[in-house]
Amino acid sequence: MTPWQIGVDIGGTFTDFVLLDSRDGRLFNGKLLTTPHAPEQAVLEGIRQLMATHGVAPDQVSHVIHGTTLVANALIERRGVPTGFLTTEGFRDIPEIGTELRHDTYDLFMRRPEPLVPRRLRLGVPERLRADGAVVTPLDEDAARAAIRALRDGGAQALAICLLHAFLNPVHERRLAELAREEAPGLTLCLSSDLVPEIGEYERGTTTICNAYVQPVFERYVARLRGGLRDAGLTGPLFLMLSDGGTVRDDVAAKHPIRLVQSGPAGGVQATRIVGQAAGAPDVLCFDMGGTTAKAALIDQGEPQRSLDFEVSRVDRFRKGSGFPLKVPVVEMIEIGAGGGSIARVDRLGLIKVGPDSASSDPGPACYGLGGTLPTVTDSDLLLGYLAPDSFLGGDMALDVAAAERALLDHIGTPLGLSAVEAAWAVHETVNGTMAQAAAIHALEKARRIEDYAMVPIGGAGPVHACAIAMKLGLAKLVSPPGAGVASAFGFLAAPIAFAHLRAMVAPLATLDMDALRLMIGAMEAEGRAMVAEAGVADSDVGIRILAALRYAGQGYQVEAAIGADAIAQGDRDAIRTAFEAEYRHLYGRVEAGLPVETVGWRVIVSGPTPSLRLAPAGQRAGTARKGTRRAWFGTGFVEAAVIDRTALRPGDTVTGPALVEERESTLVLPPGAAATCDAGLNLVVAFS
Structure with a gap:
């Protein structure tokens, strides 16, 4: 009686929606401009x-599944609450000292992100544990109460x-x-031993601080969203990615x-995995280009790579070590370039x-006609003829060509002696070249050949740039799914209920207490x-x-290596070592x-079954797919490119370039x-001559 499911992805520029009828697999899409000051609106x-x-x-x-950039944006834009930090006496400056590694060895003016907690709200308390967890110095509760009161009176809202x-x-x-609940009952509390019980004082500290911040x-946002859904009559559960x-x-x-810092992109990877498998391409390069950033992920044999390390709020956007390290499980994606905005x-x-x-x-962007005057990637794509000014978002949003031309000419063309179109092509090629190079380097760092992967582009801007990047990388195949502009929202619906629990156990394998391990697992x-x-x-x-x-x-x-339950049950240290050395x-x-x-x-992932989705993209129409032609720029000048209505394409239909294949959310x-x-799945499988 409740056959419909809804997926929602909040991005930096657009909020995407997917409505799925689980009875027959029909899929309906939607897209609105994000309301950054009140995302739930x-x-x-x-x-x-x-x-x-x-x-x-x-x-x-039946339910709504939601992913959002709210957590990452709150950290990047410093929109959290005043937060206090309590640690062992003598270690209050760990968030500022870090690991003492330099992300740019030769830059004498290298910058690091300012700690989220100022020094006046970082306090130490007398206590000490040994490296094995034994108590050396008991907690001084009087000093602890005084420190908590000082942080409370100093304006901290979270601890x-x-x-x-x-x-x-x-x-x-x-x-x-317990003392904090007595002395400052209004404080939000976050304990590192609950959130990320792992070795690494700096990473554990920054993760705990970021969560508290x-x-x-986030709690207020979820409460507003839950209340709004309830008022709208949606009483089913709300899940988050x-x-x-x-x-x-x-x-x-x-x-x-x-744990939600990378939730939107994770949904995109889930969608890409499904598309690749359906198209017979289990090894996939996920290329996700939205309004704010472009990201890439490698999927091997249908399984995305994962990591327990992530960085947020980097000072130098593309340089590892310049942000806050987080110890959270994430689908491994790297930021490889700019987005449409x-x-x-x-x-x-x-x-x-x-960018950035x-x-x-x-x-x-200037072409949105909402007051922007600076040139963006979207403005460039519009001037090059890739986007139709009268059918953007299915005609719901008209694009201002004159405003885009003026922005590109004023800020790029005139300073470099180029026409507006030449400036647009320069921006387009700069973005494509940067992203192709970054994706190739990422594959090389993972000991992979990028040429062995098929690209699946998602995000509103992904299909616009995908072919050019694939050709620069020398890829033989590209699979463009329908509804690529809302793929992350669809990916949420394909994700299982799952949560990963982490615990530290630092010990030589040869003397590992297997009974203690079994109890912990x-x-x-x-x-x-x-x-x-x-x-x-x-x-x-x-x-x-x-x-x-x-x-x-x-x-x-x-x-990190997968360990069989039998190896743990039987105390088989050789099997554990074999699994480690294979990885x-x-x-x-x-x-x-x-x-x-x-x-x-150790990490234990407990999950429900992966949803099995039968897809039948709705909105396909009968009739001729070719709508006409439009002048589009391809390197040396404008050519007449066929304009194709993607909703009229059927399995077996072919489209030869130059062509612009349009749907509501992307081109x-x-x-x-x-x-x-x-x-058969209405994916467009692209080959290059």
Whole structure:
């Protein structure tokens, strides 16, 4: 009786919607400008419009799944709450000292991100644990109460607690939390031993601080959204997408908002994985280009790469080590370039630079006619003829060609002695070249050949730039799915209910206490089962995956390997070492025979079944696909390119470039020499001559 599902993705420029009828797989899409100061407004309005357009009653919707950039944006834009930091006495400056590594060795003026917590709100308390978790100095509760009162009176609204070695023994952190509830009951509390019980004081501290900093903001947002959905008659559960590709209920997500820092892109990777498998391409390069950024991810044999390390709020956008390190499980994506709303300019050397700043949705690119005057990638694509000024977003939004031309001429063309169109082509090529190079380097760092992958472009701007980038990379195949502009929202619907629990256990493998390990794994599994059961997953449908972070003794980094439950049950250390060395060899091409191995941490992923979606994109119309022609620029000048209505294409239809294949949310630009064939899933499979 509740066959409809809704997926919603909030991006920096647009909020995307997908409405799925689970009975027959029909899929309906929607897109609205994001309302950055109150993101739930666009969400609620978009859902209302989509349901009204397709005649769906609120009581027919089973659930809403949501992903958002709210957490990442709050950290980048410093829109969290004043946060206090309590740590072991003598270690209050860990957030500022960091690891003492320099992300740019030779830059004497290198900048680092300012800590989210100023020094006056970072205090130490007398206590100390040994490296094995044993108590050396008991917690001084009088000093702790005084420190909590000082932070409360200093204006802190949230409190991050991260004590030395608390990942092994949380006793002092938990007592501090009890004292904080007595002395400052209004504070939001975040304990490192609950959030990220892993080795690494700096990373554990920054993760805890970031979570505390955004948690009140996120909780208020979720409460407003939940209330708005309820007022609209949508009484089913609200799920949120995590950064590692799983989903959880909104109440769980509100306690761990830092787990959502990469939620939108994770949904895009889920969608890309499904598209690649359906098109017979299990090895996929996911290219996600939205309004603010472009990201890339590698998917091997249908499985995206994952990581336990992520950085946010980088000072130098493309340089690792220049942001806040987070210890959270994420689908591994790298930022490789700009988005449609990224601003172009000429630097002091006379070179064109694009981004990292974005026009976002307010005021947006100059061509949006909302007050923007700076040139963006979207303005360039419009002048080059790739976008139709009268049919953008299905005609719901008219684009101002004159405003785009004026912005490009004033800020790029005149300073460089170029016409507006030449300036647009220069911006377009700069963006494409940067992204192709970054994607190739990413594959090389992962010991992969980029030429072995098929590209799947998603995001509103992805199909516009995809063919040009694929040709620069030498890719043989590109698969452009229908509805690419809202792919992340669709990916949410394809994600299982899942949550990863992490625990530290630093010990030599040879002397690892297997009984203690079994107890720890069992407790993590039980906690996970209870969590997914609350989300409606039957115990018989629960899947368990165990991963261990291991390293050779003396190494400063670890490798994560999947460990079979039998190996743990039987205490089989050889099987654990074999799994580690197989993964180590896969990554580095060799192993260190004879060196002792040690465990660092364990992760248990508890998940429900992956939804099985039957897709039948709705809105396909009968009739001729060719709508006419439009002048589009391809390198040396304008040519007449065929304009194709994608909703009229049928399996087996072919389109030869130059052509512009349009749908409501995006346009696939086929350059001369490219040809696309519509497959059974209505994907356009592109080959290059």
